[in-house]
Amino acid sequence: MVSMDERHWEGVRLHVVTGKGGTGKTTVAAALALALAAGGRKVLLVEVEERQGLAQLFDVPPLPYDERKLAVAPSGGDVYGLAVDAHAAMNEYLEMYYHLGRAGRVLDRMGVIDFATTIAPGLRDVLLTGKTYEVARRTAGGHPVYDAVVLDAPPTGRITRFLNVTAAVSSLARVGPVNRHARLTMDLIRSPQTAVHVVTLLEEMPVQETLDSIDDLRNAAIPVGAVVVNQVREQYLTNRDLLAARKARLDRDTIRTGLAAAGLPATDTAVEQLVIEAAEHAERVDLEAEQRALIDKAGRPVYQLPRVAAGIDLTALYELAEALAGQGAA
Amino acid sequence: MLGDPRIRIVVTCGSGGVGKTTTAAALAVRAAEQGRRTVVLTIDPARRLANSMGLTELDNTPREVNGVDVSAGGRLDAMMLDMKRTFDEVVESHATPERARQILANPFYQALSSSFAGTQEYMAMEKLGQLRQRDDWDLIVVDTPPSRSALDFLDAPERLGSFLDGRLIRLLSAPARAGGRAYLRVFSVGMSMLTSVATRILGGELLRDVQTFVSALDTMFGGFRERADETYALLKRPETAFVVVAIPQPDALREASYFVERLEADGMPLSGLVLNRVHASGAGGISEDETRAGVERLASRREHRLTAGLLRIHAERLTLAGQDQRLAERFTAAHPLVPVARVPALAGDIHDLAGLRHMGQLLID
Numbered sequence: 001m002v003s004m005d006e007r008h009w010e011g012v013r014l015h016v017v018t019g020k021g022g023t024g025k026t027t028v029a030a031a032l033a034l035a036l037a038a039g040g041r042k043v044l045l046v047e048v049e050e051r052q053g054l055a056q057l058f059d060v061p062p063l064p065y066d067e068r069k070l071a072v073a074p075s076g077g078d079v080y081g082l083a084v085d086a087h088a089a090m091n092e093y094l095e096m097y098y099h100l101g102r103a104g105r106v107l108d109r110m111g112v113i114d115f116a117t118t119i120a121p122g123l124r125d126v127l128l129t130g131k132t133y134e135v136a137r138r139t140a141g142g143h144p145v146y147d148a149v150v151l152d153a154p155p156t157g158r159i160t161r162f163l164n165v166t167a168a169v170s171s172l173a174r175v176g177p178v179n180r181h182a183r184l185t186m187d188l189i190r191s192p193q194t195a196v197h198v199v200t201l202l203e204e205m206p207v208q209e210t211l212d213s214i215d216d217l218r219n220a221a222i223p224v225g226a227v228v229v230n231q232v233r234e235q236y237l238t239n240r241d242l243l244a245a246r247k248a249r250l251d252r253d254t255i256r257t258g259l260a261a262a263g264l265p266a267t268d269t270a271v272e273q274l275v276i277e278a279a280e281h282a283e284r285v286d287l288e289a290e291q292r293a294l295i296d297k298a299g300r301p302v303y304q305l306p307r308v309a310a311g312i313d314l315t316a317l318y319e320l321a322e323a324l325a326g327q328g329a330a
Numbered sequence: 331m332l333g334d335p336r337i338r339i340v341v342t343c344g345s346g347g348v349g350k351t352t353t354a355a356a357l358a359v360r361a362a363e364q365g366r367r368t369v370v371l372t373i374d375p376a377r378r379l380a381n382s383m384g385l386t387e388l389d390n391t392p393r394e395v396n397g398v399d400v401s402a403g404g405r406l407d408a409m410m411l412d413m414k415r416t417f418d419e420v421v422e423s424h425a426t427p428e429r430a431r432q433i434l435a436n437p438f439y440q441a442l443s444s445s446f447a448g449t450q451e452y453m454a455m456e457k458l459g460q461l462r463q464r465d466d467w468d469l470i471v472v473d474t475p476p477s478r479s480a481l482d483f484l485d486a487p488e489r490l491g492s493f494l495d496g497r498l499i500r501l502l503s504a505p506a507r508a509g510g511r512a513y514l515r516v517f518s519v520g521m522s523m524l525t526s527v528a529t530r531i532l533g534g535e536l537l538r539d540v541q542t543f544v545s546a547l548d549t550m551f552g553g554f555r556e557r558a559d560e561t562y563a564l565l566k567r568p569e570t571a572f573v574v575v576a577i578p579q580p581d582a583l584r585e586a587s588y589f590v591e592r593l594e595a596d597g598m599p600l601s602g603l604v605l606n607r608v609h610a611s612g613a614g615g616i617s618e619d620e621t622r623a624g625v626e627r628l629a630s631r632r633e634h635r636l637t638a639g640l641l642r643i644h645a646e647r648l649t650l651a652g653q654d655q656r657l658a659e660r661f662t663a664a665h666p667l668v669p670v671a672r673v674p675a676l677a678g679d680i681h682d683l684a685g686l687r688h689m690g691q692l693l694i695d
Contacts, residue, residue: 021346176533236639258637262624
């Protein structure tokens with residue numbers, strides 16, 4: 001456990017959030033951005049999967065290729081959002097460095113941009129990470145425009161390949177400006193200014209993928225941040241009751257009396273159903289404990305986020321942001 | 331569907347993390363045990379699931395799965411897709427041995443054939459076409475790659491095919507051959523600009539690699555697109571059944587909806603939606619409102635902690651079940667004709683044949 005006032009990521013400017021599909025990585029990225037923005041800072045939340053996940057989460061119209069304010073953080077501070085699309089990033093890249101103007105549009109018509117963004121191996125990832133690099137390093141009047149950038153990144157299965165941009169281009173462009181830009185991006189990704197956080201549930205497959213991706217990231221010399229355990233269940237039963245629940249040996253009479261005290265029908269059906277559900281609950285608790293032990297072995301800070309039964313809205317995001325901040329994430 | 335001898339191909343698709351591979355495997359086990367000679371083509375199975383089917387090597391060879399009940403006359407083979415190997419085979423089967431060697435050694439080809447940008451989808455389709463052509467099985471069950479979007483499975487092969495056969499690559503190889511004469515001048519202007527820009531940005535080396543690759547590929551022009559088109563046509567035939575997989579979460583169901591709409595628009599045969607990990611609320615128990623009221627009443631008291639805990643577990647289940655039910659209903663309201671098979675949330679993951687058999691049973695019920 002970390003102390004309340006310890007902050008784990010002092011000096012980190014680029015927070016990359018990954019996780020297996022379905023673990024809630026977009027939600028966690030958004031909550032982290034809110035937590036980092038708290039107290040008057042400015043944070044940019046970037047998505048690169050072209051699914052408008054941020055717009056849906058914050059309930060705003062689809063984001064253009066432009067930075068838009070999404071939410072205000074607790075006690076001041078702003079979270080901006082940016083949906084990077086590879087096609088626009090490519091055009092911007094060409095314009096920024098080569099001032100192609102009309103020629104750029106000709107290239108577009110000839111299918112060159114499509115080639116670069118959808119087919120050419122690795123180029124797409126270079127464009128997306130390159131744009132993230134640009135916003136993370138952007139300054140105005142000598143100061144960074146954003147205090148932190150949070151990247152809602154591709155899932156664990158693709159994260160190392162996505163971030164390892166120099167490997168991606170070195171097989172393609174061994175020299176030249178693209179190679180140089182990729183190397184600059186890679187320098188930032190490998191620096192202590194970056195942390196890759198992995199979101200997981202306490203289930204076998206997400207945990208396995210979390211551990212695999214941590215290994216892969218380490219082998220690629222990319223700094224691993226925290227593991228965020230999402231949708232953690234509350235502890236409803238005492239350890240002794242769990243033990244009995246596992247074997248469906250809970251005392252039926254105690255339950256019956258309890259039901260009566262709660263003003264509920266204490267029928268045999270009701271009691272048996274509660275006993276069966278308790279056994280399943282205990283089985284899950286055991287599985288979760290096993291998975292949690294595996295995560296702890298990875299030796300990274302672990303944050304827990306509660307299950308939000310009512311669905312994720314802005315209020316829930318604030319709560320999750322607070323939970324993250326309270327555990328040292330921001 | 332599984333018992334219908336007219337169905338020869340089942341494709342499972344959906345967004346990442348919804349249980350596509352497991353669903354494909356469960357359907358395959360079930361079909362095999364019902365007496366059909368079945369092969370399942372998996373793309374990127376979780377290690378333990380792969381092990382349970384004896385899939386230890388990524389070698390593109392279907393191997394018989396042990397432990398499947400073959401008393402009804404069926405069998406089950408399983409294989410994992412080796413994307414690069416499949417691509418190499420396409421090249422080898424279309425080019426002279428010398429040309430093939432040139433292509434396989436080309437750095438651009440090597441990057442293209444081992445990247446994820448559409449190649450995996452293209453090769454999954456290619457492999458499916460090959461398996462179907464062999465005609466050794468009654469049923470082929472295909473899992474789809476973990477893409478950014480489920481639609482990629484349908485679109486990526488076309489994209490790669492049209493790139494490889496497209497005018498850009500022709501321009502790169504031989505500008506004079508591109509298009510009709512009327513376009514010639516425009517294309518040459520475009521070409522010289524393209525060359526100079528690409529050289530400036532990527533460096534001349536890449537361009538040379540692409541050009542060598544393309545000229546070596548010359549004999550195969552038309553082949554890629556044609557093959558992609560053929561497999562696409564195969565997917566439209568009534569012998570194919572698409573199974574869309576989702577979990578009761580808004581994102582996954584939205585993705586499933588896109589896919590269902592796309593299948594309808596393209597006239598592709600949709601068999602139904604598998605809704606995995608649905609929380610069930612058991613019949614005859616205490617209702618959610620009653621349960622919550624009961625929890626409230628016990629909250630202030632020190633005794634009955636066990637019952638209070640049990641009621642909270644019960645209430646949470648009912649909440650989840652209610653949410654899942656609403657999401658399922660919303661999907662059905664939008665797509666009233668799509669049958670939905672619900673698979674209840676299981677406590678643990680599936681990683682053995684018994685688990686797959688159990689899931690197969692749930693799918694059919």
